[in-house]
Amino acid sequence: MSMAVSVTDARKTFVASRRLFGGGTTVHAVDGVSFTIAPGRVLGIAGESGSGKSTIANLLVGLELPTGGEIAVGGRPLGRKPDADFRRSVQMVFQDPFGSINPRFTVGDTVGEPLLIHRLGSPAERHARAVAALDEAELRPGEAFMDRYPHELSGGQRQRVAIARAIVLRPRLLVADEPVSMLDVSVRAGILRLLNRLVHESEMAMVFITHDLSIVASVCDELAVMYRGRFVEHGPVRDVLQRPVHPYTRALIAAVPVPDPTVAPTPLPAKLMSGGAPVAGGCRFAPRCSAAVAECETIDPVLEPAGPAHSVACIRHKEIAP
Amino acid sequence: MLALDDVSIIYAARSGPVQAVSGVTLHLPVGGSLGLVGESGCGKSTLALAALSLLPPEARLSSGAVRLEGQDLATLPEAKLRRLRWTRMAYVPQSAQNALVPVHSLRRQFRDTAAAHGMRSAAADERAAALFQRVELDPAILDRFPHELSGGMRQRAMIALALLFGPSLLVADEPTTGLDVIVQRQVIDLLRDLRTEDGLALLFISHDIGVVAELCSHVAVLYAGKVMESGATDRVFSLPNHPYTMGLQRAFPDIRHPERSIVSIAGHPPRLSAPPQGCPFAPRCPFAQPLCHNTVPSLVAGPDGRAVACHFAADAEALRDRARDPALWDAAA
Numbered sequence: 072m073s074m075a076v077s078v079t080d081a082r083k084t085f086v087a088s089r090r091l092f093g094g095g096t097t098v099h100a101v102d103g104v105s106f107t108i109a110p111g112r113v114l115g116i117a118g119e120s121g122s123g124k125s126t127i128a129n130l131l132v133g134l135e136l137p138t139g140g141e142i143a144v145g146g147r148p149l150g151r152k153p154d155a156d157f158r159r160s161v162q163m164v165f166q167d168p169f170g171s172i173n174p175r176f177t178v179g180d181t182v183g184e185p186l187l188i189h190r191l192g193s194p195a196e197r198h199a200r201a202v203a204a205l206d207e208a209e210l211r212p213g214e215a216f217m218d219r220y221p222h223e224l225s226g227g228q229r230q231r232v233a234i235a236r237a238i239v240l241r242p243r244l245l246v247a248d249e250p251v252s253m254l255d256v257s258v259r260a261g262i263l264r265l266l267n268r269l270v271h272e273s274e275m276a277m278v279f280i281t282h283d284l285s286i287v288a289s290v291c292d293e294l295a296v297m298y299r300g301r302f303v304e305h306g307p308v309r310d311v312l313q314r315p316v317h318p319y320t321r322a323l324i325a326a327v328p329v330p331d332p333t334v335a336p337t338p339l340p341a342k343l344m345s346g347g348a349p350v351a352g353g354c355r356f357a358p359r360c361s362a363a364v365a366e367c368e369t370i371d372p373v374l375e376p377a378g379p380a381h382s383v384a385c386i387r388h389k390e391i392a393p
Numbered sequence: 394m395l396a397l398d399d400v401s402i403i404y405a406a407r408s409g410p411v412q413a414v415s416g417v418t419l420h421l422p423v424g425g426s427l428g429l430v431g432e433s434g435c436g437k438s439t440l441a442l443a444a445l446s447l448l449p450p451e452a453r454l455s456s457g458a459v460r461l462e463g464q465d466l467a468t469l470p471e472a473k474l475r476r477l478r479w480t481r482m483a484y485v486p487q488s489a490q491n492a493l494v495p496v497h498s499l500r501r502q503f504r505d506t507a508a509a510h511g512m513r514s515a516a517a518d519e520r521a522a523a524l525f526q527r528v529e530l531d532p533a534i535l536d537r538f539p540h541e542l543s544g545g546m547r548q549r550a551m552i553a554l555a556l557l558f559g560p561s562l563l564v565a566d567e568p569t570t571g572l573d574v575i576v577q578r579q580v581i582d583l584l585r586d587l588r589t590e591d592g593l594a595l596l597f598i599s600h601d602i603g604v605v606a607e608l609c610s611h612v613a614v615l616y617a618g619k620v621m622e623s624g625a626t627d628r629v630f631s632l633p634n635h636p637y638t639m640g641l642q643r644a645f646p647d648i649r650h651p652e653r654s655i656v657s658i659a660g661h662p663p664r665l666s667a668p669p670q671g672c673p674f675a676p677r678c679p680f681a682q683p684l685c686h687n688t689v690p691s692l693v694a695g696p697d698g699r700a701v702a703c704h705f706a707a708d709a710e711a712l713r714d715r716a717r718d719p720a721l722w723d724a725a726a
Contacts, residue, residue: 119573120544225661226433255432256600257644261657282573285603288651312651326578327648328603332627336607339578 073146074107075243075276076131081105082139083126100126102300103140108293110243110274113267115291115308117284117323122297124280128248131278132163145243159189162237164266166249168229172221172236178205179217182235189240200239208235209265227258231265238269245270245277252283263289285327288312293380296320299355302374306381316383316392318360354386362391394562394594395421395444395482400457402439402448402618411665413439413452414618418692421611423561426588426595428609428626430602430641434662436618437598441566444596445484446474461562479510482562483555485548487570492551493539499550500535506557517557524553528583545576549583556587563587566598581608602645606630614638617662617673620692624699634701634709637674639716656722672704679721680705680712 083101101123108114118124129135130142133153142149144160162185165171172181183201186192192200198217205213208231221229230250237245247266251259267290270277279291287294288308295305296319304317315321325337340361349355353368360367366386374382377392385391402414414436421427429437442448443459446466459466461481466474478484486492494502500521507517522532528549539547548568555563565584569577585608587593599605605612606626613623614637622635633639640658647653660677663669669676675685684704692702705712715721 119575227661256602256641257432257658258661259657260644260655263655264657284574285646285648286655289646289655309651312648323574324648326574328577328581328601328607329649330603330606330630330642330645330647332606332630336578336581339575343575344579 073110074143075110075112075145075274076278077107077143078127078131078140079105079142080140081127081130081137081142083123083130083135084138099300101130101137104297104300104302105140106295106302106305108244108276108278110276111271112293113270113277113279113291115279115281115287115294116297117281117287117294118297119282119323121299123300124282124297125248127297128163128246128278128280131244131246132161133157155189159185159240160243162240162242162245164230164233164237164245164247164250167253168226168233169221169253171233172229174221176221177217178210178219178221178224178232181221181232182239185236185240191240201235204235204239205232207238207269208232209261210235225258226254227262230254230262234262234265234269238275242275245275246280247277248280249282250279251286252281259286260289266290283327284312284323296323299349301355301384303356303384304382305374306378310378310381314378314381314393316377316381316388317356317385318362318391319356354384362387394423394425394462395419395596396458396460397440397444398458398460400440400443400459401455402436402443402452403455405451405453406666409666412618412668413665414443415668416457416692417613417615417618417620418457419613419620419623421562421594421596424588424592424594425611426597426609428605428612429596429598429615430600430605430612431615432600432662434617434665435615437615438566439618440615441484441564441596441598444564445478445482447478447484476510479506479558479560481560482564483558483560485552485555485563485565485568487567490539490544490547493547493554495539498536498538499554503535503554503557506554510558512558520557521553524556525550527556527587528553529579543576544572545579548572548576548580552580552583552587560593562594562596564596564598567600568597569604570599570601577604584608602630602641614641617668618665619673620700620702621674622699622701622703623692624695624697628697628699632709633713634695634699634706635674635703636678636680636712636716639713640677640679640722643716643719643722654719656719658722672702679724680715 081104085098087096087098116124130137183197186197202213205216210216210231251262291308294308294311295302298319304320322343342361343359347358350368354372357363357367372384372386374384377383377388397419400417404411404413431437503521504514504517525532569580588595612626612629614621616637621637643656646655658677663673671686672690675681690702690704692700694700
């Protein structure tokens with residue numbers, strides 16, 4: 072099967088604190104990440120701030136260019152510079168539905184604008200496609216929303232407008248960057264289910280970026296956990312959540328508050344909080360890892376199979392597996 | 394420690410008055426912990442500001458009283474309030490990034506705050522170092538600037554600053570929102586230790602029922618400026634009596650159960666400039682009857698220290714059973 076998206080050894084480095092006469096430190100925001108997503112499937116990428124998950128999102132939509140590796144969407148590689156075709160094939164849904172849509176545009180203008188930018192269809196066709204996209208985003212009847220303004224809509228409805236705008240071009244890949252984290256809890260499930268349905272009923276693939284591991288099961292097929300620019304664990308979403316292998320994944324899951332006051336929170340190892348900077352050439356999580364041994368400071372682990380479609384970057388994964 | 398009795402707060406907006414809080418009664422005993430849970434616009438942050446007597450000029454207490462250790466805050470002069478605010482109660486806002494002065498070192502901020510209340514710099518330095526150790530920050534960090542700290546360190550520094558004059562009550566408004574999950578856990582653990590080891594009372598505002606479940610012994614669930622139900626956290630969350638609490642629980646994912654589907658609550662909160670005639674939750678409630686749409690249910694206290702504002706609280710057990718089915722919420726959505 073041809074993949075909707077394939078990313079091979081993608082790298083992105085930034086030069087931080089550049090000095091006037093050369094020098095400066097290089098930050099490896101994304102440091103050799105590879106994955107593929109089949110059409111109609113969702114990959115969740117979870118991690119903390121600074122893990123590189125948002126840089127991956129920016130690379131996928133062409134907002135930043137990789138410093139190494141290859142990114143291809145629908146079999147077409149992203150060249151030196153993303154062209155109009157590439158930009159059309161990848162669309163993004165942002166975190167903040169209050170900041171990402173123009174308050175002076177009607178809903179119809181917002182959703183129809185990508186068609187105008189890419190000079191697709193006549194005005195009547197554009198109108199019809201915008202209405203159809205709104206219907207698909209469950210703003211029904213779409214026609215009734217076309218002339219409304221964002222301030223007349225709730226946060227959940229605005230995010231649906233942003234989703235309609237993203238799907239109106241029928242992209243091959245949708246990149247959703249924390250799309251529900253600004254929304255009220257009572258409307259999140261609806262947005263997650265909508266995204267899940269839109270992907271599974273189409274040929275579109277999705278990358279779902281989040282810091283919140285508790286919501287990934289509602290929307291993702293696979294989950295990758297990122298730490299300092301690398302995937303440290305990757306597998307079917309329930310597998311990773313219910314049988315996490317990597318010590319970092321386990322810590323992330325244990326830290327999530329459980330909405331049950333009768334359950335005592337799992338204590339987190341002190342080393343997780345106090346660990347220093349990683350040693351070059353070793354595992355980048357070793358300084359914070361309570362399972363680390365001497366070899367962890369000298370061997371940089373790569374992803375290895377740890378189960379069906381489940382891989383882990385930890386040299387001790389066999390010993391520590393649950 | 395802190396008592397809010399029948400508190401109502403009205404904001405003067407350009408389009409007319411907005412009833413942000415109506416008839417809220419809450420009691421927080423010495424050393425106790427009370428979580429205010431609800432979604433945006435439910436009045437939880439307004440209540441936090443009212444507890445500190447820090448309401449913005451366009452808001453006014455239209456009824457009721459806020460008492461700190463028996464003193465009605467509305468009757469106190471501003472100078473007295475200012476003193477109470479640091480010495481008896483302190484505030485930790487959501488964003489330490491915005492609350493700290495970006496161009497001053499942390500030491501300077503401790504000294505300035507201390508000076509405003511007549512504490513000398515040497516005493517402030519000593520106290521700051523001790524407080525930094527309490528919040529598990531290296532006292533050397535005192536000479537750094539806010540931008541040099543991570544989000545979690547800034548929030549801990551903010552908590553240390555709030556404790557400068559040894560208050561008995563901490564009002565924390567979403568203090569962990571926006572933090573990474575491991576850092577959030579550290580801040581929750583710190584607040585819990587301050588509560589259990591140092592006897593600090595905590596008024597904790599959050600949209601996250603998981604965080605409240607971990608931290609607060611008591612909870613009040615707010616909706617549209619009213620208390621829907623309140624009581625001991627373990628009782629309220631294990632046997633919710635109000636349909637809104639039931640819905641909120643079903644909407645909140647549980648990392649231990651990825652197979653459970655989460656629900657949406659259909660509709661949106663009422664406009665508080667024109668509050669509905671009946672129960673504010675009735676338009677979104679899957680159990681609403683005609684009575685709910687035209688009569689406001691009053692908050693009725695039960696024998697176990699719990700209170701609920703629902704006409705059908707007597708049927709709560711049957712409603713809980715029905716609320717477990719996601720199809721009930723989906724059908725409404």
